[in-house]
Amino acid sequence: MAPATRTDTRPSTVTLIWRTTVGKKAVMAVTGVAMLLYLVVHMLGNLKIFFGPEDFNGYAHWLRTLGEPFLRYEWFLWFARAGLLASVVLHGLAAYQLTRLDRAARPVAYVHRDARRDYATRTMRWGGVILALFVVWHILDLTTGTVNPRGEAGNPYGNVVATFSTWYGNTIYCVAMLAVGLHVRHGLLSAGRTLGAVGRRSQHAVRVASETLALTLTAGFLAVPLAVMTGVVN
Amino acid sequence: MRLTLRVWRQAGPDAPGRMARYEVTDVSPDMSFLEVLDTLNEELTLRGEEPVAFDHDCREGICGACGVVVNGQAHGPERTTACQLHMRHFADGDTIDVEPWRAAAFPVVKDLMVDRSALDRIVASGGYVTAPTGSAPEAHAMPVPKEDAERAFENAACIGCGACVAACPNGSAMLFTAAKAEHLGALPQGRVEGDRRVLAMVETMDDEGFGGCTNTGACATACPKGIPLPSIAAMNRGFLAAARRAR
Structure with a gap:
């Protein structure tokens, strides 16, 4: 007798990726790395504040004219924003769905809790929520200027100084940047493992890279409020 | 005492x-x-x-x-x-x-006994190789690089006790599934079903109600047989490659 022919239809790549936990985590890894690359550029751009108002405001304006004349005014910025928004939404949605699955997979908790997990892994979920809320405030503060104490269009330097001259601006920002550091510390190594890019030999190097990058990002971002607080930038 | x-x-x-x-x-x-x-x-x-x-x-x-x-x-x-x-x-x-x-x-x-047959169903969905029956093949007919043999053996040490699931904060069976998939996938005899195996085993794992992996490493710390954490990364790589090749 001839063996039966396989007649079942196999699911498509997209279905396989979004339907499985492994695939959904790959989506989180890719979007996470995309946002991380953006953060590195953002941090480096922020440091221009140390070269004075002309330099910083000029850089902010250049971001709007970037790609001209191929792209029109602010087009590059809007493309970047669309990409980032898609990344945030996919990352958050996958995280939410996976968290629900993870919680459901352990319906009865252990009576004797084993508290050996490190801080960065335990704070990934709520740290991510804190970061999402921070991003909303950050956009209202320094992109639209809605909640900025100065809110002057075309003068990001003045707006940044105004934000970091308030106690709440400094507090929100510093807490969020510590959250970024913790999130990146576990996130980058985790993304490497999820994508299968980190093997036996490279895992130590990637761990060191994650920690270095997390520390560099946090330090780079915190340099700006600290400079305003100490009067180096005013 | x-x-x-x-x-x-x-x-x-x-x-x-x-x-x-x-x-x-x-x-x-x-x-x-x-x-x-x-x-x-x-x-x-x-x-x-x-x-x-x-x-x-x-x-x-x-x-x-x-x-x-x-x-x-x-x-x-x-x-x-x-x-x-x-x-x-x-x-x-x-x-x-x-x-x-x-x-x-x-x-x-009952008491401290749990039903672990979900692990058996993961194995049943892909933990096998197609082998010709008959007399035993000549031992050197299919050369296996030393490194691959070691990797397969390391993963084959899994005894399926379920400690990885018990230790994982998400109740995930990733280390178990990775050990099974890598054990067979590392060897030439197991590569024929490679794609089908990893896709089926991951899907069964999800269907059984295990959680996802958040790379905390608690599983590998608890594993009595020392299944290495990088096996999970290797299975992820295999899964994503197989998903790409899927129609």
Whole structure:
């Protein structure tokens, strides 16, 4: 007798990726790395504040004219924003769905809790929520200027100084940047493992890279409020 | 040694459970953890009470039948199985919490016994190779690089006890599934079904109600057989490649 022919239809790549936990985590890894690359550029751009108002405001304006004349005014910025928004939404949605699955997979908790997990892994979920809320405030503060104490269009330097001259601006920002550091510390190594890019030999190097990058990002971002607080930038 | 055990007692799958307190005296430091449970059960039987149900078989750390969470750690504080955990790792007068593996995919049967057949179903969905029957092939007919053989053997050491699931904060079976997929996938004989295997096993794992991996590494720390954490990354790589090749 001839063996039966396989007649079942196999699911498509997209279905396989979004339907499985492994695939959904790959989506989180890719979007996470995309946002991380953006953060590195953002941090480096922020440091221009140390070269004075002309330099910083000029850089902010250049971001709007970037790609001209191929792209029109602010087009590059809007493309970047669309990409980032898609990344945030996919990352958050996958995280939410996976968290629900993870919680459901352990319906009865252990009576004797084993508290050996490190801080960065335990704070990934709520740290991510804190970061999402921070991003909303950050956009209202320094992109639209809605909640900025100065809110002057075309003068990001003045707006940044105004934000970091308030106690709440400094507090929100510093807490969020510590959250970024913790999130990146576990996130980058985790993304490497999820994508299968980190093997036996490279895992130590990637761990060191994650920690270095997390520390560099946090330090780079915190340099700006600290400079305003100490009067180096005013 | 004199110990106080707080043991999870549950009469049946749907019965409510609770932690019950027992005193066990005359414990020798050379006893295994299961022998302490045996001692407790003898006393309970003499008192006319129901003994504590727990899984065990070989009692030499190679079968994967036993497994309890001791003080919040799968198989207890040493990196071995509960049957090979000796009481010298505890101190006289200690209070020890004993709980079953906790996972939605591992329903409690009774007391410390859980139903781990979800792991069998993961294996059944892809843990096999297509092999011609007949006489045994010549040993050198299919050369296997030393490194691949070592990797396959390392993963083949998995005894399917489920400690990885019990230790994982998400109740994930990723280390178990990765061990099975890598064990066969590392060898040329297992590559024929490579794509189908990893896709089917991951899908079954999800369907059984195990959680996802968040790379905490708790599984590899608890694993009595030392299945390496990088096996998970290797399975992820295999899964994503297979998903790309899918129609």
